[in-house]
Amino acid sequence: MTLAHFLDGLRCACCGALNMLWLDPLRGLVECRECGQSALAFPEIGEAQ
Numbered sequence: 001m002t003l004a005h006f007l008d009g010l011r012c013a014c015c016g017a018l019n020m021l022w023l024d025p026l027r028g029l030v031e032c033r034e035c036g037q038s039a040l041a042f043p044e045i046g047e048a049q
């Protein structure tokens with residue numbers, strides 16, 4: 001059992017891998033299993049401009 005949620009149908013903005021993104025609910029991050037890139041799950045909060 002994992003706390004991470006597999007994000008189906010989403011593509012990594014960094015490497016373009018499909019269905020390789022995981023949501024880490026504890027940190028509010030989305031991490032790519034392919035390239036290791038992580039990003040805020042809610043970019044409007046992290047980068048309010």
Ligand SMILES: [Zn+2]
Nearest residue numbers: 012015032035
């Ligand atoms: Zn990636």
